[in-house]
Amino acid sequence: MYTLSSANTRHNLHKSVLVIGSGAAGLITAHILIKDGFTNVRVFSKDSQPGGVWEYSKIYSGVFINNLFGDYRFSSLEMPKHPSRDPKRARLSAEDMQFYFEKFADTYLRDRISYETEVVNIARPKPPFDSDPPNWVVSYLSKGADQVDRMGFHRIVLCTGGCHKPRVPATFSPSAVQAAGFRGPVVHSSQFRSNLDAIFSVVGPSNSDSPSSSACSLGHNNEPGVVVVIGGGKSAQDIATYLANEGHRRNVCMVYEKTDAFIASMTQLSDRIRKSRLMGVLSPHIELRTSVERFLHRTWLGGKIVRGIFNAVSNYSFKSFQIPSTSPLRLCQDPFWSLRVNDEVCRRGNGFHVLANLGKIHIEAPARAIGFGQDKRSLVLSSGKVVRADAIVLATGYESSWVDLFDAKTIDQIGLGKYPPQYVPLDSYDDEWKGYTSMRDPPSALPANQEWMSCIYRGIIPARSILKKDLAINGAVFSANNGYVFETTAHWISSYFLEDPFLKIPATVKEAIQTTERTSAWLRRRYPDMLHWTNESHSSDIQFWSWPQYCDDLLRDMGLPHGKARTGGNALTWLFKPIEVGTIKELGRERVMLRMQSV
Structure with a gap:
C-alpha cells in the first residue's frame, strides 16, 4: 500500500x-x-x-x-x-x-x-x-x-x-556526606537495588516483628540499625515496604512533609470505573467538548458534584485502610489538585499503608531532613528532632x-x-477558565510555578x-x-x-508557541502547587x-x-x-x- x-x-x-x-x-x-x-x-x-x-x-x-x-x-x-x-x-x-x-x-x-x-x-x-x-x-x-x-x-x-x-539535595550530596563524616551509605532510590548489600551490611534484621518508634531514637545501640527513607512518594513507600516486609523486617523510618494521595477500596472496582472516561470527565480539562463536562465544570451544582466525588473517594480510601484521623498517613496530597496519586486498587495485608498503620514503618511527618547529627549516625529534622540513621535512601525525585x-x-x-511568555502576558488567559466552578478555592500557587513555561x-x-x-x-x-x-x-x-x-x-512557529503558552497557563491554573517538583x-x-x-x-x-x-x-x-x-x-x-x- x-x-x-x-x-x-x-x-x-x-x-x-x-x-x-x-x-x-x-x-x-x-x-x-x-x-x-x-x-x-x-x-x-x-x-x-x-x-x-x-x-x-x-x-x-x-x-x-x-x-x-x-x-x-x-x-x-x-x-x-x-x-x-x-x-x-x-x-x-x-x-x-x-x-x-x-x-x-x-x-x-x-x-x-x-x-x-x-x-x-x-x-x-x-x-x-x-x-x-x-x-x-x-x-x-x-x-x-x-x-x-x-x-x-x-x-x-x-x-x-x-x-x-537523580535529584540529590545539596545537603546530601557526596561532598556534604563526606564533610559531615556520616558513617553509613547514602543512596538515591534509583540505585536502591544495586546498593542493597551495602545497606544490609549496616542494617540487620529487626529483633522484633513490630519495630517501634524507639528503634529510630538515639541511644539504642543494641538495635540492628535503622534505614531512613527521605521522601513520601511512591518510590519511598515501595522501598520502606520492601525493608519492613517479611524476610527482612529492617527498622525503617520515613521522613516527609506530605505523602502521595491514594485511591483504594475494600474490593476491586469495576473496569467501568477504573478504565473508562469517568475520571477524565470528572477532572477539569483545558477544553470542555461535551455537555456532561460543561455541566460538571461550569455550573454551581456540577462543581459541587465533582469536588464532592473526589472528597468521597479520598475519605473512602482512608476508611478502606482504617487510617485514624490523627495518623501522619493523612498528611497526603489532595487527589483533585495533585499529580501524585497512587491507585492501590484494594487493601493489601502487607502494603505500605497497612504496615505504617501497624507501626512496622515509623513515620516522622510533617518534617524535612535538614542535616546530619554530630554523632555521624543520625539526622536532624526540621521539627527539631534527631533520629537515628545507619543508612539513608533519598527518594527525592529526578532532574x-x-x-x-x-x-x-x-x-x-x-x-x-x-x-x-513570548507573545502574551502570564495572566492573559485568566478569564478563559475563570468560570470553572469545579476549580474554586485552589491551593496557594508557589512562586516557582510562575517560571514554568514549557514550549x-x-x-x-x-x-x-x-x-x-x-x-x-x-x-x-x-x-x-x-x-x-x-x-x-x-x-x-x-x-x-x-x-x-x-x-x-500549526502552520508557523509562532502559532505553535502560542498554543504551548496557552497550555502552560492552563497547567499553572490546574496544578498551582505541583509544577515545582516536575x-x-x-x-x-x-x-x-x-x-x-x-x-x-x-x-x-x-x-x-x-x-x-x-x-x-x-x-x-x-x-x-x-x-x-x-x-x-x-x-x-x-x-x-x-x-x-x-x-
Missing part, C-alpha cells in the same frame, strides 16, 4: 531514525516506525536490558504498579504471565513489567537495540557537510570502548523519560534527562527549556522546531495510562516524520486524569475516529465504557487508508 503514497512519504521512509531509550516509550515508538515502513531505525539504550525504570537491575520484589495485570501493555502483544506470578494476585508487579518489555523487545526489535550505549551529546552538524548531511550528529560511548564514537541521523526521538538523572544530551545553547535553539507542542514537538520535522519526544507526557498514551503518540510521531498531509499541526523530560505536558481527552486530541490531529466513535458506547453508556488498548490496534492501517485518499 505504500507504493500508492506520495513521493514525499516514500522518501521519508528511508531517512534514518534514532530512538534514544529502551523503556516503554522507546520500545513502542521504534516498533511503530518499523511497522510503518521506516527502513533505518535504531535504538540506543544506556541500560543492559529493555524496560527503562522496569529494567532488570532496577527492580526488586514487592513493587506493584498502579495498574491491574494486563492493563499496561501495547495492542500488538498480550501480556504473558511471569513464571513466578501468583495467579491470585490482580495487581501488576515490577517483575511483570520487566518480563513484558523483554518479551516485546525480543519479538519486535531484535537486533535493533544497542544496549549499554550511552548518548553523551546530540548536536546539529557543523560545516563542512557531505553531499547528504544528517540533521543530527550523535556522540555515544559503547561499553568497553575507550573513546566516543559519532554517527549521523536524520531523525531523533527522545524517549529518555524523567526517571533517569531532566535532556540536560546531559544537549549543551545549553542547543537546548535553547531547539526549544526544550523553560521560557518566559513543547502536544508534549511531543518543541514548538521552535516544529517545521523541521526531525525531532520528537515520547514518554514525557505525565498521564495515568502510559501504554495507551505512548502508543497513540508513536503513531502521531510517525505521521509527523512521514509528513502525512492529513496530520494537522522536570521537563517528565512533564512536557500533563494529562493525568484527562489522558482520554489528550488521546482524542492526537487522533483528531490525525483525522481518525476519536471519542465514543473510537471506544464505543452510546449517549447513555459512553462515559462508563472501558477504554481498551485494542481500540488503537489498527491505527497504522487507518493512517495508510488516509494516505491513499490524499494521493
Whole structure:
C-alpha cells in the first residue's frame, strides 16, 4: 500500500531514525516506525536490558504498579504471565513489567537495540557537510570502548523519560556526606537495588516483628540499625515496604512533609470505573467538548458534584485502610489538585499503608531532613528532632534527562527549556477558565510555578522546531495510562516524520508557541502547587486524569475516529465504557487508508 503514497512519504521512509531509550516509550515508538515502513531505525539504550525504570537491575520484589495485570501493555502483544506470578494476585508487579518489555523487545526489535550505549551529546552538524548531511550528529560511548564514537541521523526521538538523572539535595550530596563524616551509605532510590548489600551490611534484621518508634531514637545501640527513607512518594513507600516486609523486617523510618494521595477500596472496582472516561470527565480539562463536562465544570451544582466525588473517594480510601484521623498517613496530597496519586486498587495485608498503620514503618511527618547529627549516625529534622540513621535512601525525585544530551545553547535553539511568555502576558488567559466552578478555592500557587513555561507542542514537538520535522519526544507526557498514551503518540510521531498531509499541526512557529503558552497557563491554573517538583523530560505536558481527552486530541490531529466513535458506547453508556488498548490496534492501517485518499 505504500507504493500508492506520495513521493514525499516514500522518501521519508528511508531517512534514518534514532530512538534514544529502551523503556516503554522507546520500545513502542521504534516498533511503530518499523511497522510503518521506516527502513533505518535504531535504538540506543544506556541500560543492559529493555524496560527503562522496569529494567532488570532496577527492580526488586514487592513493587506493584498502579495498574491491574494486563492493563499496561501495547495492542500488538498480550501480556504473558511471569513464571513466578501468583495467579491470585490482580495487581501488576515490577517483575511483570520487566518480563513484558523483554518479551516485546525480543519479538519486535531484535537486533535493533544497542544496549549499554550511552548518548553523551546530540548536536546539529557543523560545516563542512557531505553531499547528504544528517540533521543530527550523535556522540555515544559503547561499553568497553575507550573513546566516543559519532554517527549521523536524520531523525531523533527522545524517549529518555524523567526517571533517569537523580535529584540529590545539596545537603546530601557526596561532598556534604563526606564533610559531615556520616558513617553509613547514602543512596538515591534509583540505585536502591544495586546498593542493597551495602545497606544490609549496616542494617540487620529487626529483633522484633513490630519495630517501634524507639528503634529510630538515639541511644539504642543494641538495635540492628535503622534505614531512613527521605521522601513520601511512591518510590519511598515501595522501598520502606520492601525493608519492613517479611524476610527482612529492617527498622525503617520515613521522613516527609506530605505523602502521595491514594485511591483504594475494600474490593476491586469495576473496569467501568477504573478504565473508562469517568475520571477524565470528572477532572477539569483545558477544553470542555461535551455537555456532561460543561455541566460538571461550569455550573454551581456540577462543581459541587465533582469536588464532592473526589472528597468521597479520598475519605473512602482512608476508611478502606482504617487510617485514624490523627495518623501522619493523612498528611497526603489532595487527589483533585495533585499529580501524585497512587491507585492501590484494594487493601493489601502487607502494603505500605497497612504496615505504617501497624507501626512496622515509623513515620516522622510533617518534617524535612535538614542535616546530619554530630554523632555521624543520625539526622536532624526540621521539627527539631534527631533520629537515628545507619543508612539513608533519598527518594527525592529526578532532574531532566535532556540536560546531559544537549549543551545549553542547543537546548535553547531547539526549544526544550523553560521560557518566559513570548507573545502574551502570564495572566492573559485568566478569564478563559475563570468560570470553572469545579476549580474554586485552589491551593496557594508557589512562586516557582510562575517560571514554568514549557514550549513543547502536544508534549511531543518543541514548538521552535516544529517545521523541521526531525525531532520528537515520547514518554514525557505525565498521564495515568502510559501504554495507551505512548502508543497513540508513536503513531502521531510517525505521521509527523512521514509528513502525512492529513496530520494537522500549526502552520508557523509562532502559532505553535502560542498554543504551548496557552497550555502552560492552563497547567499553572490546574496544578498551582505541583509544577515545582516536575522536570521537563517528565512533564512536557500533563494529562493525568484527562489522558482520554489528550488521546482524542492526537487522533483528531490525525483525522481518525476519536471519542465514543473510537471506544464505543452510546449517549447513555459512553462515559462508563472501558477504554481498551485494542481500540488503537489498527491505527497504522487507518493512517495508510488516509494516505491513499490524499494521493
